[in-house]
Amino acid sequence: MFAYTIRRILMLIPVLIGMSLIVFFLIRAIPGDPAQIILGQQASKEAVAELRGSLGLDEPWYTQYFIYMKDLLTGDLGNSIRTHAPISEEIWPYFAATLELSLFAMIIAVVIGVNAGIISAWFQNSWFDYVAMLLALIGVSMPIFWLGLMEQWAFAVEWRMLPTSGRESILNPVDSITNLYIIDTIIQGRFDQLQTVLRHLILPGVALATIPMAIIARMTRSSMLEVMRSDYIRTARAKGLRMFWVVYKHSLKNAFIPVLTVIGLQMGLLLGGAILTETIFSWPGIGRYIYDAIGFRDYPVIQSGILVIALVFVTINLLVDLLYAAIDPRIKYQ
Amino acid sequence: MDAPVLDVKGLKTYFFTDDGEVPAVDNVDFHVKRGEVLGIVGESGCGKSVTSLSVMGLVPSPPGKIVGGEILYKGEDLTKATDRRMRQIRGNDIAMIFQEPMTSLNPVYRIGNQLIEAIRLHNSWNKKKAWNRAVEIMKLVGLPRAEELMDSYPHQLSGGMRQRVMIAMAMVCEPEVLIADEPTTALDVTIQAQILDLMKRLNKETDTSIIMITHDLGVVAEMCERIVVMYAGKVIEEADVQTIFKKPKHPYTVGLIQSVPDMRQKKDRLYSIPGTVPKPGSITQGCPFAPRCEHAFDRCITDTPQLEEQEDGSRVRCWLHDS
Numbered sequence A: 001m002f003a004y005t006i007r008r009i010l011m012l013i014p015v016l017i018g019m020s021l022i023v024f025f026l027i028r029a030i031p032g033d034p035a036q037i038i039l040g041q042q043a044s045k046e047a048v049a050e051l052r053g054s055l056g057l058d059e060p061w062y063t064q065y066f067i068y069m070k071d072l073l074t075g076d077l078g079n080s081i082r083t084h085a086p087i088s089e090e091i092w093p094y095f096a097a098t099l100e101l102s103l104f105a106m107i108i109a110v111v112i113g114v115n116a117g118i119i120s121a122w123f124q125n126s127w128f129d130y131v132a133m134l135l136a137l138i139g140v141s142m143p144i145f146w147l148g149l150m151e152q153w154a155f156a157v158e159w160r161m162l163p164t165s166g167r168e169s170i171l172n173p174v175d176s177i178t179n180l181y182i183i184d185t186i187i188q189g190r191f192d193q194l195q196t197v198l199r200h201l202i203l204p205g206v207a208l209a210t211i212p213m214a215i216i217a218r219m220t221r222s223s224m225l226e227v228m229r230s231d232y233i234r235t236a237r238a239k240g241l242r243m244f245w246v247v248y249k250h251s252l253k254n255a256f257i258p259v260l261t262v263i264g265l266q267m268g269l270l271l272g273g274a275i276l277t278e279t280i281f282s283w284p285g286i287g288r289y290i291y292d293a294i295g296f297r298d299y300p301v302i303q304s305g306i307l308v309i310a311l312v313f314v315t316i317n318l319l320v321d322l323l324y325a326a327i328d329p330r331i332k333y334q
Numbered sequence B: 001m002d003a004p005v006l007d008v009k010g011l012k013t014y015f016f017t018d019d020g021e022v023p024a025v026d027n028v029d030f031h032v033k034r035g036e037v038l039g040i041v042g043e044s045g046c047g048k049s050v051t052s053l054s055v056m057g058l059v060p061s062p063p064g065k066i067v068g069g070e071i072l073y074k075g076e077d078l079t080k081a082t083d084r085r086m087r088q089i090r091g092n093d094i095a096m097i098f099q100e101p102m103t104s105l106n107p108v109y110r111i112g113n114q115l116i117e118a119i120r121l122h123n124s125w126n127k128k129k130a131w132n133r134a135v136e137i138m139k140l141v142g143l144p145r146a147e148e149l150m151d152s153y154p155h156q157l158s159g160g161m162r163q164r165v166m167i168a169m170a171m172v173c174e175p176e177v178l179i180a181d182e183p184t185t186a187l188d189v190t191i192q193a194q195i196l197d198l199m200k201r202l203n204k205e206t207d208t209s210i211i212m213i214t215h216d217l218g219v220v221a222e223m224c225e226r227i228v229v230m231y232a233g234k235v236i237e238e239a240d241v242q243t244i245f246k247k248p249k250h251p252y253t254v255g256l257i258q259s260v261p262d263m264r265q266k267k268d269r270l271y272s273i274p275g276t277v278p279k280p281g282s283i284t285q286g287c288p289f290a291p292r293c294e295h296a297f298d299r300c301i302t303d304t305p306q307l308e309e310q311e312d313g314s315r316v317r318c319w320l321h322d323s
Helices: A002-029 A034-038 A044-057 A060-071 A087-122 A127-141 A142-160 A182-186 A191-228 A233-238 A243-271 A275-280 A288-297 A300-327 B047-057 B083-089 B111-122 B127-140 B146-150 B157-169 B191-208 B217-223 B241-248 B251-258 B299-304
Strands: B004-019 B020-034 B037-041 B064-074 B094-097 B179-180 B207-216 B226-231 B233-238
Touching: A002 A060, A002 A142, A002 A300, A002 B191, A034 A044, A044 B094, A044 B127, A060 B127, A087 A288, A087 B004, A142 A191, A142 A275, A142 B241, A182 A191, A182 B083, A191 A243, A191 A275, A233 A243, A233 B004, A233 B157, A243 A300, A275 A288, A288 A300, B020 B064, B020 B233, B037 B047, B037 B064, B037 B217, B047 B064, B047 B094, B047 B179, B047 B226, B094 B157, B111 B127, B111 B146, B111 B157, B127 B146, B127 B157, B127 B207, B179 B191, B191 B207, B191 B217, B207 B217, B217 B241, B226 B241, B226 B251, B233 B241, B233 B251
Parallel strands: B037 B207, B037 B226, B094 B179, B179 B207
Antiparallel strands: B004 B020, B004 B064, B226 B233
16 A cells, blocks of 8 residues: 555656646747736837846757756745746745645535535435435536626625625734635634634635536436445344434445545546636635736746646545545455 | 234235235235244245235335234334334344345445444444444354454455345344245355354344245255245245244145255256246236146136145145145
8 A cells, every 4th residue: 555655646746747848839929928928019129038038948949848847846936927926935926826726626616515425325215315406407507607607696785794805804914924814823723713714705616616616516426326225234234224324424434435436536627727707706715826927928837836726636536546446445446 | 832923914915006905925824923933935036025024014005015914023013114113123123134245235334333323223332332332243153353344444354254244234233033035045065054153153143033035945945844835915824943944834835845956866957846926916816826836737727725724833825735
């Protein structure tokens, strides 16, 4: 198991090199000169050429890539062309914002989705099953930006129950330590701020949770239905076990592997930054960060951002693979 | 002998499907006395398994439902028992083992966990005491290295060992009745013999009544004292084991016994009963076996025979043996 983990981590290296190459070339294939954008349309040719030189953009591509990789290995993601700040420092607050929102959304999606799926399978063809699966169908088909706008209109504008956007109250900003505001406010004992932070999380969290929740519910239901027909479930019932334990102990653990796969994939997608949702809710997340960088031809930021997302994606996949073995003893890694 | 532990009277279990109702078990009577081994024999699809699931209250519902009759366990009618009461009875008073040892244990929990769960469900014992009892019962069913096996997962065991675990799990709360649904069908012949020996020994040692459900007449001859033969959801013959093998009365029983290969005689072709078991409920008039019966006459097609008591104490549902 330990050797397997190490090997899987080593296998991340070629994946990330491949990823960095693809990103590197794709960005350079996009027309538009970053030096020109920085200096504006009125800039003289000499000034643009000089800036290109100082940014290293006049070097051949392999030299640019080589410098980039060398810096990467020392943890240097380069400086943003736009802000001149080191990206490795700049990116964390954005990523933390996305991480907090994604985890919040995923917890909602898993708790509701898994339980809805279980109850639907347990009481197959009941009214609960029909309603839950109809909602799940609506959930997967719903355009998220529209749901986000409707949420804002209903809960923030009409009923004034929750804030429309942002992560915190501007009048009472969080003193960030980790940039994960829930943790920050708890460490500092600022429970008034914790409440504000949580209130800001609800609307974007629910919007982001909708699709994963629906997919998880449907996957849990079909997986549970299959497991509940199996012989060992009959054995469990023949022992005299309550249906609740038959379902939540004997069935769920067996049915969970496909559900876990879906959770992993969806978590990866959420952490990749949901640009639409982050834009609608003015959420300062990684999706917004990269989106803004694209508009500015900020090559280093785009490259690093995508690389971070790729790293997160493969890490989650690795975690899911390791969790398989924890759930099902028949799965052994060589 | 004393009153039966389990007395099934006129049991009817129907399945309500899109194609109409299917009487999988139709008016079945049988009883088991204390310490007795009863065999229920028949081809696939004759209602043996549904009968046993009905006794356990585990008929998949919907579509299945017990629509008539009584299942008397020590005088208490289980068809009227509450869910809660049935859960107390299952595993504790009436236990069951199944045909497929390979898939009947939960693959993601350790053997010990599954055994201890069964024990603690019906006894308010602490973990230590339950653990000790689990090890004890594993040794009783002849599992070597019982302590080690407690920490194993089902996939680490062979089919024979898993069936021993299943038997251990069924016997752990010392049930009055053990229903064994084809317990040896999925096993190698040598393992079959071991499992049958084990069940016989447990029957002698603990005085547990066993209902042996099988299509294998060899198993029946080996194990049972009395035999119920089922066909198309009905009991068609009931007698003690000697009578059945020496003087089978119903043509179906005769056919079943003839179709067992005999090593002493070399035949070119094994005997088989022509045709297949009719779909339950497809024959509403006359004897359900009549279309396959060599001795059928006019009355068999028009009138439905009843289970009649014979002079030697056996019961037969056949117009040939109408008194």
